Amino acid sequence: MGIQERKGREKEQRREGILQAAERVFFEKGLQAATMDEIAEVAELSKGTLYLYYKSKEDLYLAVMLRGMSILTDMCRQTVAHGSSPIETIVRLLDTYYEFFNKHRQYFRMFYFFNNPTLHTQVTDEMRAHCNQHNQRIWSVVIDVFVKGIEEGMLRSDLSPVELGIILWFSIHAMLMRIDNESEQWKENMGIDLVDLREKQAALLLDAVATPEARKRYPHLFKIAQPTIAS
Amino acid sequence: MGIQERKGREKEQRREGILQAAERVFFEKGLQAATMDEIAEVAELSKGTLYLYYKSKEDLYLAVMLRGMSILTDMCRQTVAHGSSPIETIVRLLDTYYEFFNKHRQYFRMFYFFNNPTLHTQVTDEMRAHCNQHNQRIWSVVIDVFVKGIEEGMLRSDLSPVELGIILWFSIHAMLMRIDNESEQWKENMGIDLVDLREKQAALLLDAVATPEARKRYPHLFKIAQPTIAS
DNA sequence: CATAATAACTGACCGTTAGTCATTTATTAG
DNA sequence: CTAATAAATGACTAACGGTCAGTTATTATG
Numbered sequence: 001m002g003i004q005e006r007k008g009r010e011k012e013q014r015r016e017g018i019l020q021a022a023e024r025v026f027f028e029k030g031l032q033a034a035t036m037d038e039i040a041e042v043a044e045l046s047k048g049t050l051y052l053y054y055k056s057k058e059d060l061y062l063a064v065m066l067r068g069m070s071i072l073t074d075m076c077r078q079t080v081a082h083g084s085s086p087i088e089t090i091v092r093l094l095d096t097y098y099e100f101f102n103k104h105r106q107y108f109r110m111f112y113f114f115n116n117p118t119l120h121t122q123v124t125d126e127m128r129a130h131c132n133q134h135n136q137r138i139w140s141v142v143i144d145v146f147v148k149g150i151e152e153g154m155l156r157s158d159l160s161p162v163e164l165g166i167i168l169w170f171s172i173h174a175m176l177m178r179i180d181n182e183s184e185q186w187k188e189n190m191g192i193d194l195v196d197l198r199e200k201q202a203a204l205l206l207d208a209v210a211t212p213e214a215r216k217r218y219p220h221l222f223k224i225a226q227p228t229i230a231s
Numbered sequence: 232m233g234i235q236e237r238k239g240r241e242k243e244q245r246r247e248g249i250l251q252a253a254e255r256v257f258f259e260k261g262l263q264a265a266t267m268d269e270i271a272e273v274a275e276l277s278k279g280t281l282y283l284y285y286k287s288k289e290d291l292y293l294a295v296m297l298r299g300m301s302i303l304t305d306m307c308r309q310t311v312a313h314g315s316s317p318i319e320t321i322v323r324l325l326d327t328y329y330e331f332f333n334k335h336r337q338y339f340r341m342f343y344f345f346n347n348p349t350l351h352t353q354v355t356d357e358m359r360a361h362c363n364q365h366n367q368r369i370w371s372v373v374i375d376v377f378v379k380g381i382e383e384g385m386l387r388s389d390l391s392p393v394e395l396g397i398i399l400w401f402s403i404h405a406m407l408m409r410i411d412n413e414s415e416q417w418k419e420n421m422g423i424d425l426v427d428l429r430e431k432q433a434a435l436l437l438d439a440v441a442t443p444e445a446r447k448r449y450p451h452l453f454k455i456a457q458p459t460i461a462s
Numbered sequence: 463c464a465t466a467a468t469a470a471c472t473g474a475c476c477g478t479t480a481g482t483c484a485t486t487t488a489t490t491a492g
Numbered sequence: 493c494t495a496a497t498a499a500a501t502g503a504c505t506a507a508c509g510g511t512c513a514g515t516t517a518t519t520a521t522g
Contacts, residue, residue: 007489007498030349032349032350033349033352036479036480037479046501046502047481048482048501051480056481057481112347114413115343115412118263118340119262162423163423163428166428167431170402170405170409171405175401177346192391192394197398204398204440208436208439266508267510277471277473278473279472279473279510282509283470287510
């Protein structure tokens with residue numbers, strides 16, 4: 001009897017429908033201002049039903065966010081697949097994150113959720129585990145490139161691949177967050193364009209982690225003057 | 232008649248009392264879980280009275296946060312005042328932020344508030360202006376040092392002092408945030424100690440912004456091997 | 463001192479919303 | 493056709509931020 005399977009599919013469709021409704025509302029209003037009642041209305045279901053599929057508003061929010069992480073992961077995988085050398089791939093990965101930031105701003109903003117664990121009161125352990133899993137997935141993509149970069153002598157080897165990846169990724173992410181939130185202030189108060197600065201930051205960081213061999217081999221990737229040459 | 236002045240003082244004391252009560256509760260519970268009723272109880276006032284002094288829960292939260300910013304600003308001023316050279320002062324400033332992070336973790340966490348503007352629904356323009364003001368204050372302290380560093384030829388001059396300051400400060404802040412929130416995960420999943428990594432990051436960044444002159448003059452401040460020498 | 467005027471404070475109340483659960487409706491099995 | 497099971501509902505609860513009519517305390521006035 002295929003009834004079991006059909007039921008399973010239908011349940012999956014419900015979950016998916018709820019997810020889409022939630023995405024629309026969360027994108028428009030954000031976590032705080034979105035209400036379960038509105039999501040239920042958009043999903044054309046009663047609120048009670050939402051709770052049959054997701055344990056809490058926050059779980060539902062994270063379920064949407066996981067889609068964003070999947071998109072980012074796919075984009076990074078693409079970049080890695082099409083990249084030629086590790087050093088070039090790293091440059092492209094930084095741009096990929098920026099591209100994701102621009103194309104999927106709403107998803108990017110959902111990542112902020114993790115910045116404030118005080119708010120994580122209603123996240124189930126199960127969902128937390130899911131997030132962890134997705135997170136590891138994307139990091140493994142990124143770190144692989146750094147491993148190869150070190151192997152080929154293109155990246156400094158006094159730091160581990162993971163360490164290098166963390167330093168670059170954290171820094172870029174931080175800048176994107178500020179671009180999202182504080183661009184206007186920096187422009188007005190200091191005359192600084194954070195979007196321009198992001199590029200400079202990327203160049204500076206690349207320069208800081210690359211070896212002289214890398215600079216020799218891929219001079220076009222190094223846009224910033226080496227201060228060591230200056231004097 | 233000094234009645235006006237006395238009244239003014241008393242009002243100020245009320246504000247201060249409310250602030251202290253709010254601090255206790257916010258530190259213990261965080262923005263979300265803290266309730267105005269509990270703050271009122273701790274302050275030994277009715278909830279209505281709180282709203283005579285602060286326009287919203289979020290305004291009150293930010294008022295507490297501003298104390299944290301003042302502490303950080305003072306610590307940075309101290310560091311700058313006692314520092315000898317700009318390059319050394321920069322190293323010390325990075326440590327100062329880390330010291331603040333350790334000694335005043337609860338204040339540091341309040342800074343997260345700005346990471347998620349979706350939540351800023353109840354902040355008054357007045358309070359926002361206050362925050363802006365305090366923010367500029369601390370940045371001016373930091374940036375001054377970078378100005379001097381460039382003037383003395385100790386910092387690369389292809390980026391402006393503000394740009395250099397932003398890149399370093401953002402990166403360090405991002406790392407501290409992760410240390411606060413994700414230390415365990417990184418330890419478990421990847422065997423990475425983010426506290427150790429913070430030092431390496433600081434060293435790497437310092438190295439990226441300093442000139443060869445600086446390295447020559449203050450060799451003890453540069454703990455990371457220059458990859459340029461490697462080959 | 464008595465009384466009016468003003469300022470400070472109170473807490474019951476309101477609107478909103480996340481989450482629950484007894485009940486109803488739809489589906490499947492016998 | 494009926495019982496059993498699964499799915500969906502929406503009225504209800506509890507909690508909380510914010511309000512405001514009314515009370516209390518303080519100051520000014522005659």
